[in-house]
Amino acid sequence: MGPSIRVGKIFGIPIEIHFSWVFIFLLMIVILGDLFDQSQSTALGRWAWALLIAVLFFASVLAHELSHSLVAVRKGIPVDGITLFFFGGVSHLAHEARRPYVEFVITVVGPLCSILLAGIFWVLWLQFQGTNSSLELAFRLLMSINLMLGVFNMLPGFPLDGGRVLRSVIWGLSGSYWRATQIAVRAGQVIGGLIALGGGYLAVDNFHAVGISGIWIILIGAFLFSAATATYRQERAKERLKTYRVADVMNEEWWTLPGEMLMNSPLVTQGLAEHDNLLAVSLNGQVEGMITRRLMDRIPRRAWGSTLLSQAMLPLRSLPILTPADTASEAMDQMETGRLSSLAVMRNGELLGFVSRDGIIRLARRRNRNRV
Numbered sequence: 001m002g003p004s005i006r007v008g009k010i011f012g013i014p015i016e017i018h019f020s021w022v023f024i025f026l027l028m029i030v031i032l033g034d035l036f037d038q039s040q041s042t043a044l045g046r047w048a049w050a051l052l053i054a055v056l057f058f059a060s061v062l063a064h065e066l067s068h069s070l071v072a073v074r075k076g077i078p079v080d081g082i083t084l085f086f087f088g089g090v091s092h093l094a095h096e097a098r099r100p101y102v103e104f105v106i107t108v109v110g111p112l113c114s115i116l117l118a119g120i121f122w123v124l125w126l127q128f129q130g131t132n133s134s135l136e137l138a139f140r141l142l143m144s145i146n147l148m149l150g151v152f153n154m155l156p157g158f159p160l161d162g163g164r165v166l167r168s169v170i171w172g173l174s175g176s177y178w179r180a181t182q183i184a185v186r187a188g189q190v191i192g193g194l195i196a197l198g199g200g201y202l203a204v205d206n207f208h209a210v211g212i213s214g215i216w217i218i219l220i221g222a223f224l225f226s227a228a229t230a231t232y233r234q235e236r237a238k239e240r241l242k243t244y245r246v247a248d249v250m251n252e253e254w255w256t257l258p259g260e261m262l263m264n265s266p267l268v269t270q271g272l273a274e275h276d277n278l279l280a281v282s283l284n285g286q287v288e289g290m291i292t293r294r295l296m297d298r299i300p301r302r303a304w305g306s307t308l309l310s311q312a313m314l315p316l317r318s319l320p321i322l323t324p325a326d327t328a329s330e331a332m333d334q335m336e337t338g339r340l341s342s343l344a345v346m347r348n349g350e351l352l353g354f355v356s357r358d359g360i361i362r363l364a365r366r367r368n369r370n371r372v
């Protein structure tokens with residue numbers, strides 16, 4: 001996504017802010033400052049309210065994303081973090097849900113959380129209704145913003161929550177993930193396109209009244225359209241992987257080094273460089289583990305001179321093992337679930353080769369080109 005900074009962790013989930021978020025935050029304060037013009041006599045009071053509402057608004061967005069993330073973790077999908085950016089928030093799940101029901105619940109809690117927040121702010125607003133105070137305005141704004149967040153996100157097109165709900169329902173009914181994805185993505189393109197056109201119409205029709213908002217709506221529509229299109233390409237590439245077997249994508253050449261060797265041996269570096277960033281480790285003449293570049297990078301370089309390959313290796317018996325007949329897509333799923341960059345391929349206890357994520361991605365790209 002580009003440069004973002006980590007601001008903290010909530011329930012163990014890292015929270016990041018993307019640089020584009022700063023623009024929307026400032027824009028929001030400017031717009032809100034205008035709204036508080038009438039209820040606040042001092043400029044300072046006006047901006048203080050605007051800042052407070054903007055902060056609470058982004059806390060609401062964060063609560064929406066946290067609800068997705070916490071349910072995902074509950075359902076066994078690791079979450080890498082949440083990023084706040086120009087168009088709101090995004091939860092980074094390690095992989096897509098593997099069952100329609102799981103995708104449904106992970107998704108639906110987000111809009112429900114926003115609607116619930118809207119309800120809480122509505123009750124608070126009722127207490128101050130008719131007082132014409134800043135507090136009344138603040139609760140009313142927070143109520144409408146959360147309501148909009150909940151309702152807008154339920155529009156039935158990818159990448160909005162409503163699109164994911166639609167996909168999970170069609171997927172559950174038809175049993176076809178790919179078919180459901182195609183429908184939800186197409187719907188997302190249509191919705192994004194319509195929103196952009198609507199924004200364009202508003203901007204042209206009465207620029208003085210809705211100029212900035214019109215442009216803003218065009219941007220949102222364009223963002224949705226391109227995100228839907230990107231999802232389509234990604235899922236299509238994944239779908240194609242189902243037609244390839246592990247036998248087609250595995251690397252049958254590798255170096256085997258003894259477990260007694262130290263990590264800083266030049267042979268280790270060379271072996272990784274020559275064979276797809278991976279090598280096998282043997283103990284008593286038997287291949288028992290593997291070393292990947294990623295694994296090496298995780299161990300501080302100063303420890304390399306005192307760490308044996310047998311101490312650093314990933315033991316094969318602790319990993320899922322692929323067979324040549326598995327599909328490339330199954331191999332990818334296994335690696336995503338285990339957060340591994342490579343897996344061993346075996347038949348009847350005999351090591352035949354290795355499959356790497358990078359290797360599969362390269363193949364998918366190459367085949368894509370050939371078929372165009």
Ligand SMILES: [Zn+2]
Pocket residue numbers: 064065068110111153161
């Ligand atoms: Zn959501």
